[in-house]
Amino acid sequence: MENTNIKKIGILTGGGDCPGLNAVIRAAVKTAILQYGWKVTGIQDGFEGLLVDGKARPLLFDHVKDILDKGGTILGSSNRANPFEYKFKVHGKLVTEDRSPILLEKLQSMEIDALMVIGGDGTLSIAHRLHGLGVPIVGVPKTIDNDLASTDITFGFDTAINTATDALDKIRTTAESHHRVMVVEVMGRYAGWIALQAGIASGADIILIPEMPFKLEKIYEIIKERVRTGRHSSIIVVAEGANPEGGEMVIKKIVEDSADAIRLGGIGEILADKISSEIHVESRETVLGHIQRGGTPSAFDRILSTRLGVGAVKLLAEGNFGRMVCLRTPHIDSVPLEDAISQLKKVDPDSEVVQAAKAIGVSFGI
Ligand code: F6P
Numbered sequence: 001m002e003n004t005n006i007k008k009i010g011i012l013t014g015g016g017d018c019p020g021l022n023a024v025i026r027a028a029v030k031t032a033i034l035q036y037g038w039k040v041t042g043i044q045d046g047f048e049g050l051l052v053d054g055k056a057r058p059l060l061f062d063h064v065k066d067i068l069d070k071g072g073t074i075l076g077s078s079n080r081a082n083p084f085e086y087k088f089k090v091h092g093k094l095v096t097e098d099r100s101p102i103l104l105e106k107l108q109s110m111e112i113d114a115l116m117v118i119g120g121d122g123t124l125s126i127a128h129r130l131h132g133l134g135v136p137i138v139g140v141p142k143t144i145d146n147d148l149a150s151t152d153i154t155f156g157f158d159t160a161i162n163t164a165t166d167a168l169d170k171i172r173t174t175a176e177s178h179h180r181v182m183v184v185e186v187m188g189r190y191a192g193w194i195a196l197q198a199g200i201a202s203g204a205d206i207i208l209i210p211e212m213p214f215k216l217e218k219i220y221e222i223i224k225e226r227v228r229t230g231r232h233s234s235i236i237v238v239a240e241g242a243n244p245e246g247g248e249m250v251i252k253k254i255v256e257d258s259a260d261a262i263r264l265g266g267i268g269e270i271l272a273d274k275i276s277s278e279i280h281v282e283s284r285e286t287v288l289g290h291i292q293r294g295g296t297p298s299a300f301d302r303i304l305s306t307r308l309g310v311g312a313v314k315l316l317a318e319g320n321f322g323r324m325v326c327l328r329t330p331h332i333d334s335v336p337l338e339d340a341i342s343q344l345k346k347v348d349p350d351s352e353v354v355q356a357a358k359a360i361g362v363s364f365g366i
Contacts, residue, residue, distance in 0.1 A: 005113060006114050006316060006317070007038060007039060008040070008112055008113055009028075009039075009041070009112065009114045009115065009116060009313075009316060010107070010112040010114075010116070011025060011028055011116045012042075012044075012046055012047065012050070012118070013073040013075045013117075013119065014078065014079065014120075014126070015119045015122050015142070015143070017071070017073055017294075018142045018144050018155070018293055019144075019160070019294070019295060019296065020142070020297040020301040020302065020305035021072065021075075021305070022064075022068065022072070022074055023067075023155075023305035023309065024140055024142075024309040024312075025073070025074060025118070026067050026309065027306040027308075027309025028312060028313050029060075029061070029064045030061070031309065031310045031314075032313050033060075033061065035313070035317075036313070036317055040058070040059040040060075041056050041058060041059065041110060042056065042057050042063070042074070042075050043075065044056065044057070044076045045075070045078045045081070047082065047083050047126060048078045049076075050103045050107065051083060051099050056110060069297065070296065071295045071297065072294070073118075082122070082126055083098075083099045083100045083103045083130075084099075085097075085098070086098070087256070089257075094256055094257060100129075100130070100133060103130070104135070113136065114136035114138075115127075115135060116138055117137065117138075117139050119140075119141075120142055121143075121147075121341050121344070123142075124139045124141070124148075127324075127337055128322070128337040128338055128340075128341055131321060131337060135321075136316070137321055137337075138312050138323055138324065138334075139323070139337055140308050140312045140324070141154045141155075141308075141324055141325075141326060142154060142156060143157070144157055144159070144187060144293055145157070145194065147188070147191035147344045147345050147346070148340065148344070149340075149342075149344060150324065151326035151327050151340075152326075152327045153304070153327055155301045155304045155305045155308065156293070156297070156301060157193065157301075158297075158298045158304075159295065160194055160198075160292040161194055161197045161198045161201065162298055163288075163291060163292050163295060164184075164186050164194055164198035164202075164237075165202045167286070167288055167291070168199075168201075168204065168235060171184055171235065171286060172203075172233075172235060175233035175234065175235055176233045180233060180281075180282045181233070181234045181236060181281055181282070182235055182236070182283070182284055182285075182286065183238060183268045183271050183272040183283060183285040183286070184235065184238070184268065184288060185239075185265070185267060185287045186238070186240065186292065187240055187288070187289070187293070188210075188240060188241060189240070189241055189264060190210055190241045190249075190344060191241070191344060191346050192209020192242065192347045194292065195207055195238060195242070196209055196347055196354070196357070198237060199357070202235070203235070204235045205222070205226070205361075205363065206219060206234065206236040206362070207236075207237050207238075207357065207363075207364055208236065208237070208238040208239060208242040208267075208365050209364070210239055210241035210242050210243065210249065210346075211346050211347045211348070211349055212347075212349050212354075212364045213243055213246070213247070214242065214243075214364065214365030214366060215244065216244055216274060216365075218363070219236070219271070219275070219363075219365045220279045222365075223279060223281055224281075236271065240265050243267070249267075250264065250267045251264060251266075252264060252266050265287065268285035271285070307332050308325050308327070311334070312325045322337050323335060323336055324336075326340070349364075
């Protein structure tokens with residue numbers, strides 16, 4: 001059923017960038033114009049664009065031409081602009097303020113009838129709260145981490161694992177030529193999906209993920225055994241959130257004014273140093289970092305993004321607000337935003353994919 005009250009929608013992208021964002025924007029703009037005759041406003045820099053003037057512009061067909069294959073987001077993004085806890089400095093001191101009333105006024109003054117927000121758990125949590133204030137809103141799940149429980153897969157993940165796999169294939173050259181252990185740290189926050197999938201795809205010897213705390217002694221044992229049996233190079237893929245049994249995740253820094261304050265990173269360096277110093281096997285670390293979030297989206301991500309963009313506009317048209325569009329293979333479906341943000345999707349250590357990796361001799365350091 002169509003909600004005929006909508007004449008104009010706003011679209012924003014929040015949180016970290018991710019391959020496929022532009023494909024969602026393109027699909028949403030085209031569907032809104034072609035199927036419903038709506039106007040579309042593009043909001044710049046996430047929720048920040050709804051709190052200050054001059055950060056919104058009309059999105060027409062021409063604006064979404066040639067963006068299907070472009071990484072990043074033409075709308076810009078931010079993970080610093082939570083309207084409910086807007087942080088800013090006064091005389092060098094960090095102050096937090098609820099700016100949601102300003103956001104509601106802005107929506108009204110721009111005559112935006114409904115909002116589509118494309119983001120990860122942080123952005124979708126804000127969307128859920130805005131829905132609670134009566135904003136007609138739908139969400140589209142985005143993250144290279146693939147850690148949202150209410151969708152089979154998030155767009156961006158496929159591109160990220162392809163990028164990481166390509167890097168790992170290249171790193172093997174140095175590992176083999178120099179008889180080294182190469183430790184490659186990948187992103188993923190508190191979930192090990194990128195490490196697991198890229199590790200399997202690249203034939204890694206050891207995969208370390210947050211869901212399976214590792215034992216350093218076990219890693220030493222495996223490497224020594226490999227050296228003893230003539231395998232002088234090894235590849236370890238370590239998720240940035242992986243930690244030793246009884247230990248903590250390694251925090252690189254805390255960014256106080258960010259909605260997502262904890263930055264993980266550094267476990268790769270610690271591991272490589274330990275391997276070099278404890279068992280005297282030359283080891284180096286490589287941190288893939290934001291390379292995993294960049295570049296052109298894979299064909300899979302372009303298709304998924306397009307389907308989600310179309311699905312989100314349909315939700316708005318049906319008046320199905322407060323929901324997140326999702327993939328329930330083979331269908332595009334939706335779930336209440338509340339469910340979408342309530343739990344993270346983590347790797348199940350007993351899952352078939354982990355067992356398959358173990359069956360071919362991959363160690364998880366346990
Ligand atoms: O959530 C996506 C992600 O790339 C994580 O894998 C990573 O921990 C984080 O964002 C990095 O955030 P930032 O771009 O703010 O450094």
